[in-house]
Amino acid sequence: MSYGELVERVKKISNVGHAAGVLRWDQEVMMPEGGTPARSKQLSTLSSVRHDLLTDDRTGELLNAAEPENDEERAVVREVRREYDRATRVPNELVEEISEATSEAHPVWASAKENDDFDEFAPTLEHLVELRREYADYVNPDVPRYEALFEEFEPYLGLDTAERVLSTLRDELMPLVDDVVASDVSPEPLPSVDEDAQEEVVRDALDVLGYDKEHGRLDVAPHPFSTGTQFDARVTTRYSDDPLDALTSTVHEFGHATYTLGLPRDEYGTPLGEARDLTVHESQSRFWENHVARTRAFWDFFAPRFNEATDEDVTPRRAYEAVNTVEERNPIRVEADELTYHSHILLRFEVERALIEGEIEVDEVPAVWNEKHEEYLGFRPESDAQGALQDIHWSHGSFGYFPTYSLGSALAAQVDAAVRDEIDVDEAVREGGFDGIRRWLRDEIHTHGKRYETDELVRRATGDDLSAEPFLKYAHKKYGEVYSV
């Protein structure tokens, strides 16, 4: 009985969170600009309502009294217990202080970036770092502060895994990038096409990949994202000069949405019906973006469709090369190719860890950033706007989030290898047959929700612990082929 009551309470907490998700989607995609003051208050209310429900003594009583009767029920109790423990360890005053500080931080960061003035953001960043250190000490005093924060985004992989994967990527990818840069090959970008044609291309891509429009929709947003539930998982995109930007970004969000839609519907609102954190989520988006939409097989299939929609005459080979272009000197993380992307993450990981652990001070951040930028990317950004002020994450008070991007990318390659053990992916993709791939991902990953801890989920799906090796193998093979290195 009390297990049932616990689940009812958990569903209530989850529904408040999903309601907030709808409000955030609306804010990014539909809300008129003037709506901000009211929307901020609505979101902060939902956040505090959710926190109150979670940390209420009643949740603790139900957790203590719950008598789970099987593995699924034990997984539910494990996940709720973890979240309850972390939430109750932090005093309410600190939670509120962080919430206020982050909502005030965002416009300060945006203005500092606009003005290319790190000093404008520095006191705010200082305050956020102090609050997050304090938070880390409460939430898990047994580990270094940065690790306590990393666990917030990635509970079951361990910071040591992140370190291992990132340092392997650094050591092995930088020589490959050097070879690529030294190569004579220089892919030609695709011609730019108008927005209507781009929209036709991305809608066609969503159709052929199997996006379920009865449970989703596509809109435009300044920063593409995906959000929702297994009943309603939406994607957004944006259009730029290069039609491949919108396409790869839409396929990326399709990967996120497909994970969400693959969660079991009858477990909506319980941890068994929620996605397994950031690394696994990112692995799903990267799988579709990199291991499907950046393959030669995909372009053998899709180039004619692209030409049909855009009235162009692009060969599969040309599109394949263009979509796998390694840019030598792009300082912007979100525009980076698959290889240099990890250098962007590595430098952020090292800077934010040093900052949280007190090894560097806020005013040293730009210098350290630029130094590492030179070390890992071979050049210095022209400005702090393109450097330490580039990303929104710190203004959200998020430290420890960045490594999950690289972990997700590595996991995508590991998943890809596992899928290829069972399915001839290239042949299927070349014929536009994506159902088998979607089914594999759903059965091996999506359908489990949070049933398994992340490391176990990875082992079950791929047969191995998470490592950088499959990504390196994949990268050497593909970029060796594209750049003849």
Add this chain to the structure above:
Amino acid sequence: MSYGELVERVKKISNVGHAAGVLRWDQEVMMPEGGTPARSKQLSTLSSVRHDLLTDDRTGELLNAAEPENDEERAVVREVRREYDRATRVPNELVEEISEATSEAHPVWASAKENDDFDEFAPTLEHLVELRREYADYVNPDVPRYEALFEEFEPYLGLDTAERVLSTLRDELMPLVDDVVASDVSPEPLPSVDEDAQEEVVRDALDVLGYDKEHGRLDVAPHPFSTGTQFDARVTTRYSDDPLDALTSTVHEFGHATYTLGLPRDEYGTPLGEARDLTVHESQSRFWENHVARTRAFWDFFAPRFNEATDEDVTPRRAYEAVNTVEERNPIRVEADELTYHSHILLRFEVERALIEGEIEVDEVPAVWNEKHEEYLGFRPESDAQGALQDIHWSHGSFGYFPTYSLGSALAAQVDAAVRDEIDVDEAVREGGFDGIRRWLRDEIHTHGKRYETDELVRRATGDDLSAEPFLKYAHKKYGEVYSV
């Protein structure tokens, strides 16, 4: 101090309600169909969270301890007290039972209407009526049940006002309708135009009337509505064969949104920043729809713009006649003209009151409906789908809502007369000058939120108690002119 705490709590309650409003807008306008199961659960969670916050003992303690120091603060306490008292008088079990019964009722009603089968809906309606009777006994045992339910929608006007206004309208309007029907004049409908042109017309109308796009947006919905806050008040419309349908319906929703946008921003989340219930809200939509967009002056101004957008050549006189057409035999309330509309309301009012008071049984409803339909409208509807199953309200468990439509229409005319005492409305409208009108409405009505009880607000704005006289005067003048009667 405890007044301040009360206000904080009230804002929290209000924000949960507004968050639910965003979810409902999304559900009607944006949500993919498959999202329904999750959305229902999110909405029911927010509803129960709101109810729990409102009825918590803490709210009562804060109310008892509050020491309001001026009229505004006293108004806040009065409004919160009223809502708290009504909510706490009803047992939680009954609230939940009603919530479940109404969410189950909607599809049953929709199917019964589709199948034109009243018996299919009858047991559900029976159950809803019983629950609402029980509810009425708790919420205000001192008055007849129907009155207790009416007060839910219209707290400060009194059911006797509704009776007086409705019976006057019945007695005075039916002879006018008879004259109109007997007249030789029969206005010609405007030519139908395609949806794009209709959209251009309604967007232009919103522009010229002064809809603030920084704080609103226009979308399409199957049943047009308006929702939001003083920071973000949105309207919806739909397009049919007759371009005047979309136009008048959009202007109607513009009136609602303009009220919402005129609420004081610094009182967002308190009763001083919330609209004064249904009658006043409806008066604002009807004011713009009937007393602006159905005037000859408006068409002198707008016909050339209409022609420009639609490539038609409609004279102001023709448009003016078309938009004021009285249809002799239309059984559909939402399509009714200004005159016969009240007959539709009158029959619903009498049927639902008799039902709640136990004077008729559910299985008698179709017969009584059709009888009154003949009496007030001069003919019987061809089916229950066009009769007793026509409206959604009862399936929502809403009884006592209908009279506020007629009260709002009457109040719109009374407001119009008051505006005209100070502004030459026809001259302003003929020149496309709507600012002065909007300002009058904002200063005399919108800006007060719930500060005054409704009857006092009406007296302050119009100098008189609510009555049917201004509407009758207006109707006789206009329809006398259009139909030469």
